[in-house]
Amino acid sequence: MKIDRRKFLKLASCTGIGLGLSAADIFKDTVEASSGHSAVSTAATRYAMVVDVRKLQTAEEYQRIVSACNKIHNIPTLIPEKDDIKHEIKWIWNDTYGHAFPDQVNYYHPEAFKQKLFPLLCNHCDHPPCVRVCPTKATFKRPDGIVQQDMHRCIGCRFCMAACPYGSRSFNFVDPRPYIEDKNPEYPTRTMGVVEKCTFCSERLEKGQQPACAEASNGALVFGNLNDPESEVRKILKSNFSLQRKPELGTMPSVFYVIGGEEYAG
Amino acid sequence: MLDKALKGGKKYWTLVIILAAMSGVGVLTYLQQLKYGLGITGMSRDVSWGFYISQFTFLVGVAASAVMLVIPYYLHHFKKFSKIVILGEFLAVAAVTMCMLFIFVDMGQPMRIMNVFLYPTPNSILFWDATVLSGYLLLNITIGWATLHAEKRGTAPASWVKPLIYLSIPWAVSIHTVTAFLYAGLPGRHFWLTAIMAARFLASAFSGGPALLIILALIVRKNTKFDPGKEPIQAVAKIVTYAMIANVFFILLEIFTAFYSNIPGHMHAFEYLFAGIEGHAKLVPLMWTSVVCAVISLFLLIPYKFRENETLLIIACITVFISLWIDKGFGLVIGGFVPNHFGTVTEYWPTAKESLITLGIWSIGFLVLTILYKVAISVREELGTAKSEY
Numbered sequence: 001m002k003i004d005r006r007k008f009l010k011l012a013s014c015t016g017i018g019l020g021l022s023a024a025d026i027f028k029d030t031v032e033a034s035s036g037h038s039a040v041s042t043a044a045t046r047y048a049m050v051v052d053v054r055k056l057q058t059a060e061e062y063q064r065i066v067s068a069c070n071k072i073h074n075i076p077t078l079i080p081e082k083d084d085i086k087h088e089i090k091w092i093w094n095d096t097y098g099h100a101f102p103d104q105v106n107y108y109h110p111e112a113f114k115q116k117l118f119p120l121l122c123n124h125c126d127h128p129p130c131v132r133v134c135p136t137k138a139t140f141k142r143p144d145g146i147v148q149q150d151m152h153r154c155i156g157c158r159f160c161m162a163a164c165p166y167g168s169r170s171f172n173f174v175d176p177r178p179y180i181e182d183k184n185p186e187y188p189t190r191t192m193g194v195v196e197k198c199t200f201c202s203e204r205l206e207k208g209q210q211p212a213c214a215e216a217s218n219g220a221l222v223f224g225n226l227n228d229p230e231s232e233v234r235k236i237l238k239s240n241f242s243l244q245r246k247p248e249l250g251t252m253p254s255v256f257y258v259i260g261g262e263e264y265a266g
Numbered sequence: 267m268l269d270k271a272l273k274g275g276k277k278y279w280t281l282v283i284i285l286a287a288m289s290g291v292g293v294l295t296y297l298q299q300l301k302y303g304l305g306i307t308g309m310s311r312d313v314s315w316g317f318y319i320s321q322f323t324f325l326v327g328v329a330a331s332a333v334m335l336v337i338p339y340y341l342h343h344f345k346k347f348s349k350i351v352i353l354g355e356f357l358a359v360a361a362v363t364m365c366m367l368f369i370f371v372d373m374g375q376p377m378r379i380m381n382v383f384l385y386p387t388p389n390s391i392l393f394w395d396a397t398v399l400s401g402y403l404l405l406n407i408t409i410g411w412a413t414l415h416a417e418k419r420g421t422a423p424a425s426w427v428k429p430l431i432y433l434s435i436p437w438a439v440s441i442h443t444v445t446a447f448l449y450a451g452l453p454g455r456h457f458w459l460t461a462i463m464a465a466r467f468l469a470s471a472f473s474g475g476p477a478l479l480i481i482l483a484l485i486v487r488k489n490t491k492f493d494p495g496k497e498p499i500q501a502v503a504k505i506v507t508y509a510m511i512a513n514v515f516f517i518l519l520e521i522f523t524a525f526y527s528n529i530p531g532h533m534h535a536f537e538y539l540f541a542g543i544e545g546h547a548k549l550v551p552l553m554w555t556s557v558v559c560a561v562i563s564l565f566l567l568i569p570y571k572f573r574e575n576e577t578l579l580i581i582a583c584i585t586v587f588i589s590l591w592i593d594k595g596f597g598l599v600i601g602g603f604v605p606n607h608f609g610t611v612t613e614y615w616p617t618a619k620e621s622l623i624t625l626g627i628w629s630i631g632f633l634v635l636t637i638l639y640k641v642a643i644s645v646r647e648e649l650g651t652a653k654s655e656y
Contacts, residue, residue: 085311086310087305102608156375156378157372157373158314161314162603165455167312171311173305192305249454250453
């Protein structure tokens, strides 16, 4: 019988009660188990990204990351301004710390830090709520951890948008094609009425390339296998303090943010 | 029996033509949406569900409320409901029809809607909702039609009808529970993430649905020979009263939890709905209308002297309906999306076209209802049993 950490702790707690262990010990285990930060995925590969915001300073650097993605994936960036907020499509974008981590803000963060931008994208959660709610399996999790979207099966019910706690999903409220700045013939455009989002550039990974944002980031965005202890992402996470967005929701995001002190907050 | 719908007076045909015309306007507007996309609505990346889904949610409640007549009549042999129970069943049919249409028009790719059944996904609540709604529609149209047909022939309903009636009882509860689960299971949407959601849905359903039924029954009585009876109406009024009390109580429980705990995420939606956030306050007048209507309705419903006066009862039922329509058919869905996951506010307001499509679906529903009620009433008028003895 295969026993993962969670099951083991459950069993251990039950056995603990049976053996008359002190309540404090059991409680300690339970608290640790319920915090939900352990890597539960046991697959050979779980793709992840580490965003080291210390390495991002100029507006140009931030923009380059977003533009690389937009261009390669035929993101409609020309949607008229009046509809922009409503109908915007974005796979990766930049926003402030307060918007990215709304539950982890305090009054005394350095002002420069409050202004600091964070690249935001789909978290490719280990427990993705979007996949849980999709009524047609149009969005699904691959064995390597990538949360993928089948634009041909999607019925456009937008349940996944209600379920995603990161605002990572966009819906094509109108036909996106007239609003694509320069079409990339290598990548499909989408039809109206379907939901789309970041795919960790699954099409580029197949060719042995890095995700477009990582490639354009000068090493600020590092992509790799979270389940390989020797991978670069694991090395960075081992030696730096990092954050995940809304970890308390138990989604287990695969995108990590390495932040610095004020000296880095451009 | 459907031929009864083809023979009617001037009043009947006027109503049918008005409803058909409004449905037609809705359908034509929908064709525009089909061509241009959901961009013609007020929905956005941040408020990705709007009027359609909230009307659907409200109407599931109306549909489920038929059970409030079925339980007393079939389980407790409360004979006084013998005339009115068919009105409840046919109202459920019309309401579920509207629910399905609202889901349909909300789809980005409606022609792919059968994917829900082609790729059944039991972990998705929407899959279950589609399943239980279709089932409930079939159950109610079958039961209503079969019992009416038997009544017409002066015989008892066929033996297979009874099990279906009993099945329809838990089924009615299931449709609204499953609909509540659409919302209550989403991480990060604090306004919806509440264990009391399904209970709240049922309470509001069991007050709003029967309130609408009373209004309809009194309209029918005024315009046809059909009379559901005074005592049955009073019995339904009692159901409305207690369910409305439960509904208001449940909302107050939510408010206590949000504000006493002082957790920002739990308070934000209430603040947005009832006070506005940083000047964003489009829903505030509506939500307070809902509160005022709820208070008036309870004031008129709780003292039985008021409730027994049919004029006051109608006002009470109208206020219950308005209050719940705003609360569930507007505030509940929109409140869950505002503020968004980044703590910022994007407001929602339905566009004119979206409202026309919505009105069109309500018209289709009421057209179905008018035809079904016409059939039921004509059958009884011919039998001379249109008047209740109670």
